[in-house]
Amino acid sequence: xxxxxxxxxxxxxxxxxxxxxxxxxxxxxxxxxxxxxxxxxxxxxxxxxxxxxxxxxxxxxxxxxxxxxxxxxxxxxxxxxxxxxxxxxxxxxxxx
Amino acid sequence: xxxxxxxxxxxxxxxxxxxxxxxxxxxxxxxxxxxxxxxxxxxxxxxxxxxxxxxxxxxxxxxxxxxxxxxxxxxxxxxxxxxxxxxxxxxxxxxxxxxxxxxxxxxxxxxxxxxxxxxxxxxxxxxxxxxxxxxxxxxxxxxxxxxxxxxxxxxxxxxxxxxxxxxxxxxxxxxxxxxxxxxxxxxxxxxxxxxxxxxxxx
Numbered sequence: 592x593x594x595x596x597x598x599x600x601x602x603x604x605x606x607x608x609x610x611x612x613x614x615x616x617x618x619x620x621x622x623x624x625x626x627x628x629x630x631x632x633x634x635x636x637x638x639x640x641x642x643x644x645x646x647x648x649x650x651x652x653x654x655x656x657x658x659x660x661x662x663x664x665x666x667x668x669x670x671x672x673x674x675x676x677x678x679x680x681x682x683x684x685x686x687x
Numbered sequence: 688x689x690x691x692x693x694x695x696x697x698x699x700x701x702x703x704x705x706x707x708x709x710x711x712x713x714x715x716x717x718x719x720x721x722x723x724x725x726x727x728x729x730x731x732x733x734x735x736x737x738x739x740x741x742x743x744x745x746x747x748x749x750x751x752x753x754x755x756x757x758x759x760x761x762x763x764x765x766x767x768x769x770x771x772x773x774x775x776x777x778x779x780x781x782x783x784x785x786x787x788x789x790x791x792x793x794x795x796x797x798x799x800x801x802x803x804x805x806x807x808x809x810x811x812x813x814x815x816x817x818x819x820x821x822x823x824x825x826x827x828x829x830x831x832x833x834x835x836x837x838x839x840x841x842x843x844x845x846x847x848x849x850x851x852x853x854x855x856x857x858x859x860x861x862x863x864x865x866x867x868x869x870x871x872x873x874x875x876x877x878x879x880x881x882x883x884x885x886x887x888x889x
Contacts, residue, residue, distance in 0.1 A: 601819055601826045602826070602841070603845075605823050605827055605830075609737050609741070613733060615732070615736070616732050616753045617750055619750075620750050624761070625724070625725055627761065628724045632719045
């Protein structure tokens with residue numbers, strides 16, 4: 592097993608020497624990498640913000656409902672004339 | 688938006704520089720802010736670049752390779768599972784990229800000594816101490832002469848402390864195949880050392 596102690600490990604010593612002598616990657620490389628990171632991050636944020644809305648719109652265009660699933664049961668009831676769970680209508684039948 | 692040069696200046700004093708790699712990755716994945724990735728770039732770009740130069744032996748190619756490696760790292764950051772150190776994960780990607788690149792470029796040339804037409808017969812295992820205690824200047828010379836694959840596998844094991852399992856993952860080989868490759872690489876290094884420095888024979 593290789594020793595982690597750089598005092599007894601010529602590979603580690605060589606790494607240290609190379610690190611001190613090695614040229615840095617060019618600023619252009621850094622700009623390109625960070626540019627990619629920013630662009631991908633931006634596209635990710637845009638998708639996160641608007642993708643769900645776009646999908647909802649497409650779904651609505653094809654006749655689907657853009658109302659979340661947990662609320663769609665209530666809509667179905669209302670469409671069927673069942674107003675029992677509708678909190679907007681008081682027991683007397685008068686709307687709020 | 689920060690420019691890389693302004694970021695370079697800030698990184699040393701920034702409180703981010705005190706955070707561990709793992710904390711930075713979590714922050715990046717949570718916020719998707721490129722500044723956090725910039726910190727990781729500052730920490731590892733020189734080492735990755737140095738490894739690329741060492742394996743590809745061409746500074747321009749190493750620049751391109753560094754850029755592609757960091758793009759890969761960035762795109763796969765969410766897949767980093769913390770089963771190994773982040774540095775090990777980065778070096779795995781670096782070695783993998785360079786070895787793949789060399790394989791594509793030198794289709795006919797063997798990268799590892801056990802891929803040569805007549806692989807050397809190995810009887811005894813070379814003790815680790817023989818390599819680890821070699822004079823640095825001589826080790827550097829030996830690593831320049833041995834096949835690039837052998838060099839990579841020795842660097843993975845003795846410089847980056849990667850386990851046999853991790854090396855097997857990088858080279859997509861079984862653990863027993865890796866043990867054999869290490870054995871052959873050590874043997875090759877020892878033979879080259881004896882050829883170059885005959886007066887140093889033990």
